[in-house]
Amino acid sequence: MNNLAIIKQSFIMSLQNIRANKMRSFLTMLGIVIGVGSVIGLVTIVHIVTGAVMGNLSGLGAGKLTIYGYVSATKMGLTENDVKQLSAIDGVLGVAPVASQSATIVVDKEEYKKIRLRGVSDIYFRQNPDSVTAGRGFTGSDMDGNTNICIVEESFIKKALKGKQVLGGKILIRGVEYTIVGIAKNDESLLSYMTSASALEGAVLVPFKNVLSMEGKKIIYNAEVYVKEGYDIGMVESSLRSALSNMYNGDKDAFDVINLQSLNTMMDQVKGLLSALMGGIASISLLVGGIGIMNMMLVSVSERTKEIGLRKALGAEPSRIQLQFLIEAVVLSGMGGLIGIGLGLGIALIASAIMKADFVISFSAIAMGVGFSAAVGIIFGWVPAKRASELNPIDALRAE
Amino acid sequence: MLDEEILRMEGITKEYQMGEETSVVLKGIDLTVNRGEFLAILGPSGSGKSTLMNIIGCLDVPTDGKYYLHGNLIADEDQTSLARIRSVEIGFIFQSFHLLQRQDAYQNVELPLIYANMPEKERRARVEEMLIKVGLEDKMHHMPNQLSGGQQQRVAIARAIATNPTILLADEPTGALDQKTGAQVMELFHELNNEGRTIIMITHDPKIASHATRIVRILDGNISEGELGDA
Known part of the structure; x- marks a missing residue:
């Protein structure tokens, strides 16, 4: 068969026809x-919206579980001993406990009350090296309890250290002088929002x-548990649950083990569902566009009856x-599709700028756009093309 | 070779159903054409000559009778097989040229070769050869509206002979041309005929018919052998 030549020729001819009927082709497209x-x-x-939410989650997701030990009738959160026990569970690489407290901090004689203080271990920084944007994180030797150093979150800098020397600067925490050794990203994770109302105000991290x-109420209410490679995170999760259940005397409401990976999976499903829903609604306009293509092709066939007869x-x-x-129908809808992809990405770009989210090109969406427009061309071009192919050549040649 | 029979019609009839009435357009045509003949089918409008041309050109099939083209019986063929037969056996030349207006001379001549599945390289050589033959080698990439009527008909002739068909079937080929260019086209027909091509020309004009080597007359769906100079 010489179909390649036909395809090439048809392609060129359809471009000629589109050019010859500019206005009509434009409206159809x-x-x-x-x-x-x-x-x-x-x-x-x-994709952009879910990506923005998931971006915060995904960094925390892999190989990690977060446990929460609440204050119950018998127990004031987790203890150091609990952390030690949990670290010994098979498959646990390390446990990074976070002891939280709110404290008054003095910077240059100015008091800042109720600042969230987080006691963080060196394991946390080993596992999350990206969390420190300047200076350094804590290391093993900082963990002796006598090293008075701290790391401040960016929003705390905005609040209390604007225009001041941050790294190497000194602040008073509960009357004790601490040296700032590092700057950390704000903990903007969804969990942080859920668990701490003051997340937005920024926290100070100390060993x-x-x-x-320190004096005052101090609770180890959460810890990050890192899972060794090769271990099933679900298995470790259930070991943790039974250990925590023992610690809380079987009170299963007093603690939580959150597997961010399963949260991620859920978010993926939500994203898929949302995409399908939005795509579904938008496809209705594609249907209308397809009817336009069909209409133009039918007109084109009847206008070119003589040409068809001659061929x-x-x-x-x-x-x-x-x-x-x-x-011809596919070229028409395909061109419309290409312009539409540009238009859609433009809209998304503007939307992402308004929402201050990262713009990501979804290649599946582009593939969908190309596929849809080609499919529309084939589906709605079918009837006119069939009609053209069935024209009686004698009548067609005689047509004016 | 010259006496080889390439077309034979036996008792061809064609009827059209017009509402309740049946109109019989061809009433039992017997016709034989040998290779290399230049035949004119002469008849006034309404005589059935267009219908006969459609059947010869495999655009239509007869209601009854037998039509052998190149030894093959053309009967209940579907549109696809008829198209294939036309592609190989028939080269059409129309009164109003029927060139594709948005394609240049080259592309117009190339068209039947594409449908005949000729590879591109061979196609190019063939198209150029044909356009040289009809004297349009310097107008290959002119669009039809840049060509005179006579030149357009030459393009159409080049297109008709490009596939080297068994029969050149011309329907009033000079009908849209003035006398001078019409004569030139007839000159070209003589040349093609001298090369051994079989030409069947349908016309109402006895003067044009007189260019043929044989004339048959058609009237009211019946055919009769005419004489040269009988006009």
């Missing part, structure tokens, strides 16, 4: 442009033991005529 544009735009926006030796007289089989008109 507009339906597809809007259809594909809204599919791409909405799906990409869904874990320092918090324990048949010259030996074109019905299937080749059909192929030619199908290609």
